[in-house]
Amino acid sequence: MTTITNEQLTIFELSSPGRVGFRFPESDVPAAALDPALERAELPLPELSELDVVRHFTHLSQLNHAIDLGFYPLGSCTMKYNPKICEQTARYPGFAQLHPEQPIETIQGALLLIYDLQETLQQISGFTASSLTPAAGAQGEFCGVKMIAAYHADRNDMRRKVMLIPDSAHGTNPATSVMCGFTVKPVLTDARGNIDLETLAALCNDELAGIMITNPNTLGLFDENIEKVLEMVHQAGGLVYGDGANMNALLGVVKPAELGFDVMHFNLHKTFATPHGGGGPGSGPVLCNETLAPFLPGPVAAILEPATEELPPLYGWHTPEKTIGRVGSFAGHFGMLVRAYTYILLQGSDGLRQVAEHACLNANYLMHALKDAYPLPYDRTCMHEFVVDVKWKDAPEVRALDVAKRLIDYKFHPPTNYFPLIVHEALMIEPTETESKQTLDAFIEAMLAIAKEAREDPEVLHTAPHNAPFGRFDEVKAAKDLKLTA
Numbered sequence: 363m364t365t366i367t368n369e370q371l372t373i374f375e376l377s378s379p380g381r382v383g384f385r386f387p388e389s390d391v392p393a394a395a396l397d398p399a400l401e402r403a404e405l406p407l408p409e410l411s412e413l414d415v416v417r418h419f420t421h422l423s424q425l426n427h428a429i430d431l432g433f434y435p436l437g438s439c440t441m442k443y444n445p446k447i448c449e450q451t452a453r454y455p456g457f458a459q460l461h462p463e464q465p466i467e468t469i470q471g472a473l474l475l476i477y478d479l480q481e482t483l484q485q486i487s488g489f490t491a492s493s494l495t496p497a498a499g500a501q502g503e504f505c506g507v508k509m510i511a512a513y514h515a516d517r518n519d520m521r522r523k524v525m526l527i528p529d530s531a532h533g534t535n536p537a538t539s540v541m542c543g544f545t546v547k548p549v550l551t552d553a554r555g556n557i558d559l560e561t562l563a564a565l566c567n568d569e570l571a572g573i574m575i576t577n578p579n580t581l582g583l584f585d586e587n588i589e590k591v592l593e594m595v596h597q598a599g600g601l602v603y604g605d606g607a608n609m610n611a612l613l614g615v616v617k618p619a620e621l622g623f624d625v626m627h628f629n630l631h632k633t634f635a636t637p638h639g640g641g642g643p644g645s646g647p648v649l650c651n652e653t654l655a656p657f658l659p660g661p662v663a664a665i666l667e668p669a670t671e672e673l674p675p676l677y678g679w680h681t682p683e684k685t686i687g688r689v690g691s692f693a694g695h696f697g698m699l700v701r702a703y704t705y706i707l708l709q710g711s712d713g714l715r716q717v718a719e720h721a722c723l724n725a726n727y728l729m730h731a732l733k734d735a736y737p738l739p740y741d742r743t744c745m746h747e748f749v750v751d752v753k754w755k756d757a758p759e760v761r762a763l764d765v766a767k768r769l770i771d772y773k774f775h776p777p778t779n780y781f782p783l784i785v786h787e788a789l790m791i792e793p794t795e796t797e798s799k800q801t802l803d804a805f806i807e808a809m810l811a812i813a814k815e816a817r818e819d820p821e822v823l824h825t826a827p828h829n830a831p832f833g834r835f836d837e838v839k840a841a842k843d844l845k846l847t848a
């Protein structure tokens with residue numbers, strides 16, 4: 363029985379008594395008696411041949427959508443193609459088999475890579491210091507906001523307890539601020555999708571610790587007043603955190619430090635192609651200006667002894683003087699650092715600028731082709747992504763979720779939906795720069811066909827997906843009656 367069908371058989375159901383997938387070699391040492399306490403009458407493991415197992419797991423892997431299988435326009439997540447050479451370099455034994463506690467003399471290559479990546483990310487962002495240890499964007503935020511807290515505490519300015527967060531922000535922003543002990547106050551978005559200056563002005567006082575800004579924001583819009591916003595916050599004594607998840611739009615064009623941001627994180631697993639989705643691993647380096655540098659999480663890579671005429675420099679670890687401490691594994695997710703480093707070298711500085719330009723071009727191309735069929739809540743030139751609001755007067759029963767599920771039947775991964783929260787029937791579409799015009803045109807065709815179906819046969823949308831391994835889930839039941847085991 364090795365024919366795999368689309369039925370959802372578990373590896374236990376495929377089990378056949380007596381079947382084995384491996385053979386131990388003939389023992390070449392004398393047999394020793396096993397402690398009877400360790401013996402079990404029954405060991406309920408599935409019994410399968412190697413071929414059964416390979417087919418089972420390969421089949422399971424094919425039930426999932428993946429960037430290597432098709433278009434994946436998940437807004438805010440930047441699901442761009444991850445060049446396979448990045449996987450190769452991360453697997454080099456000289457990188458993959460290192461231990462972070464090895465003497466530094468034995469890991470000079472890895473330290474050089476970390477040091478050089480710090481320098482490169484600093485060049486891209488305009489900042490002068492960085493730490494690559496945070497394990498994800500959210501942890502980068504945690505570090506940056508902790509550093510803001512440490513900065514105010516260091517100056518004995520203990521009144522500053524308020525962190526401002528625009529209402530379009532990713533949920534990790536308020537969560538991070540609360541974890542760092544701040545009171546979160548929302549800032550509204552104005553009619554053009556910018557931070558509302560009037561709300562902001564009312565909140566700029568001596569309780570202000572800082573603001574967390576995503577620019578371009580999660581509507582895919584570059585804040586037209588960004589310099590004014592930063593000036594207002596700084597004048598009130600607050601610091602500005604930059605959520606760098608959307609750096610794909612800015613590479614080689616805008617440096618956040620030059621705009622006046624004080625600290626930011628990169629999502630290496632979004633901007634620099636290292637893979638994400640399916641839960642990681644991620645990498646969220648935090649970068650900052652001179653004022654905040656002493657508070658960075660350690661360790662950071664540093665040159666301990668400069669190069670001489672005979673010898674290259676000696677790289678090692680450095681812990682910043684007033685560090686907020688360590689936040690995770692020693693050197694961060696090193697494999698992700700190797701992938702990002704490879705990707706950056708592959709692109710070069712001209713290539714990185716092209717990434718941003720093509721990402722914005724692709725998003726605007728899609729937005730213009732779709733905007734007559736899908737209403738835009740903020741109708742202006744977008745950056746690397748845009749948001750539509752699925753609200754049709756002549757198809758009021760159809761929701762963003764229906765469109766998203768129907769796209770699966772057309773073999774596209776649905777865009778992010780119901781985010782940002784300020785757009786009620788949001789579909790947030792980010793094509794990325796790695797997609798061809800043909801792919802974008804095929805997506806446009808599918809979206810327009812779905813808009814037509816919404817009028818002619820809405821039921822087909824409400825009950826979608828129809829061609830996927832699983833049909834529509836009952837989302838309420840899934841949340842309220844969680845079953846994680848068979």
Ligand SMILES: *Cc1c(COP(=O)(O)O)cnc(C)c1O
Nearest residue numbers: 438498499500532534605607644
């Ligand atoms: C993805 C994302 C984050 C969080 O990053 P993780 O790496 O998933 O923790 C924060 N803000 C924005 C805008 C994001 O898109």
